[in-house]
Amino acid sequence: MPTFSSLSDDSSLSKIPSQFIWPDHERPTLDSPELHVPPIDLKSSISDDPVALSDTCRLLNQVCRKHGFFVVVNHGVDAELISKAHEFMDLFFGMKLEEKQRAGRKVGELCGYANSFIGRFSCKLPWKETLSFRYSAHAHSSTLVEDYFASALGEELRSSGKLYQQYCDAMSKVSLTIMELLGMSLGVGREYFRNFFEENESIMRLNYYPPCQTPGQTLGTGPHCDPTSLTILHQDHVHGLQVFVDQQWHSIPPNPQAFVVNIGDTFTALSNGMYKSCLHRAVVNEESVRKSLAFFLCPNEDKVVSPPSCLVDEKNPRIFPDFRWPTLLEFSQKHYRADDKTLEAFSNWLFQTTLSTD
Numbered sequence: 001m002p003t004f005s006s007l008s009d010d011s012s013l014s015k016i017p018s019q020f021i022w023p024d025h026e027r028p029t030l031d032s033p034e035l036h037v038p039p040i041d042l043k044s045s046i047s048d049d050p051v052a053l054s055d056t057c058r059l060l061n062q063v064c065r066k067h068g069f070f071v072v073v074n075h076g077v078d079a080e081l082i083s084k085a086h087e088f089m090d091l092f093f094g095m096k097l098e099e100k101q102r103a104g105r106k107v108g109e110l111c112g113y114a115n116s117f118i119g120r121f122s123c124k125l126p127w128k129e130t131l132s133f134r135y136s137a138h139a140h141s142s143t144l145v146e147d148y149f150a151s152a153l154g155e156e157l158r159s160s161g162k163l164y165q166q167y168c169d170a171m172s173k174v175s176l177t178i179m180e181l182l183g184m185s186l187g188v189g190r191e192y193f194r195n196f197f198e199e200n201e202s203i204m205r206l207n208y209y210p211p212c213q214t215p216g217q218t219l220g221t222g223p224h225c226d227p228t229s230l231t232i233l234h235q236d237h238v239h240g241l242q243v244f245v246d247q248q249w250h251s252i253p254p255n256p257q258a259f260v261v262n263i264g265d266t267f268t269a270l271s272n273g274m275y276k277s278c279l280h281r282a283v284v285n286e287e288s289v290r291k292s293l294a295f296f297l298c299p300n301e302d303k304v305v306s307p308p309s310c311l312v313d314e315k316n317p318r319i320f321p322d323f324r325w326p327t328l329l330e331f332s333q334k335h336y337r338a339d340d341k342t343l344e345a346f347s348n349w350l351f352q353t354t355l356s357t358d
């Protein structure tokens with residue numbers, strides 16, 4: 001069981017605390033088929049080969065309109081860097097609970113160590129531990145991550161912070177390349193979204209899913225769409241990520257050489273609803289720990305999330321209001337548990353909030 005504190009102990013009735021037991025209709029099923037999406041070769045897509053570029057943009061348009069999930073290979077990120085990032089997770093999450101809780105996430109805040117999410121939710125708790133921190137692509141924020149590690153985890157872990165600074169720099173670079181391709185696939189041009197996310201202020205999350213005695217009763221991460229713009233996820237060799245496509249959960253086969261990428265709510269708003277925010281979840285198993293590295297691309301706080309005018313016309317009227325990312329983040333942290341309706345709920349909340357302050 002994840003290293004949890006103060007849980008009500010009715011475990012006499014089941015092997016895991018009742019707060020982690022999900023309703024029957026949300027529990028994982030054993031018959032999830034694998035989802036095979038042709039991987040996008042990042043290097044050849046942005047080479048001078050017009051055929052490769054055209055094929056990639058066509059595939060992106062097809063899968064992003066359908067479910068918002070794709071896979072990238074030949075991404076250029078150093079395998080050693082990825083391996084070291086996973087190694088740190090074994091070190092950190094293997095620490096004693098009191099050591100991890102030195103970086104404990106405070107209610108309403110995003111950064112820090114969390115387990116059981118008992119402080120945030122009263123039921124359907126995710127079977128995982130997480131460590132989340134912020135990243136900024138601004139040139140003057142080049143020590144943001146290492147400074148966080150040193151202050152929250154101790155000076156002796158500053159070097160691990162440097163490692164994750166490098167990892168996030170690599171994720172930001174891959175994200176911007178993907179934004180070029182997404183821009184071209186939507187017909188808005190190569191630079192539009194790249195420029196929008198150039199100085200991104202993103203979120204890095206380490207997910208650690210301990211084995212569970214009754215994996216069919218719980219979920220590592222519940223069904224949701226990421227409220228962010230784009231998620232670049234590296235899962236280890238253990239199955240767990242599932243995507244909801246054609247009215248069925250599909251398992252994503254692990255591929256250590258690949259990153260799995262999904263569109264988030266904020267990019268759905270930027271695309272005026274044309275690209276879907278991917279509905280996904282993570283299941284756990286009885287035998288082994290599962291880990292994933294999730295980089296959540298977010299625009300900086302000054303950017304107004306509003307679709308380019310070429311994506312709005314009489315056939316495609318505006319769907320979502322203008323907003324800034326920090327407002328949606330605050331909504332997801334303080335007012336709403338992210339699910340597959342976050343953007344709709346946020347739009348209504350924004351409208352109500354605006355009405356009540358007018």
Ligand SMILES: C=C1C[C@]23C[C@H]1CC[C@H]2[C@]1(C)CCC[C@@](C)(C(=O)O)[C@H]1[C@@H]3C(=O)O
Nearest residue numbers: 126221222224225226227228296332333338
């Ligand atoms: C902005 C964020 C909130 C969450 C982490 C990032 C992007 C994904 C969000 C989350 C994973 C969606 C499912 C619910 C959640 C509470 C979780 O299981 O961790 C979400 C994250 C969060 O609010 O901490």
Ligand SMILES: O=C(O)CCC(=O)C(=O)O
Nearest residue numbers: 207221240241282292294
């Ligand atoms: O661990 C995974 O595979 C998915 C995690 C996830 O969806 C998230 O952290 O938002």
Ligand SMILES: [Fe+2]
Nearest residue numbers: 224225226280
């Ligand atoms: Fe997610």
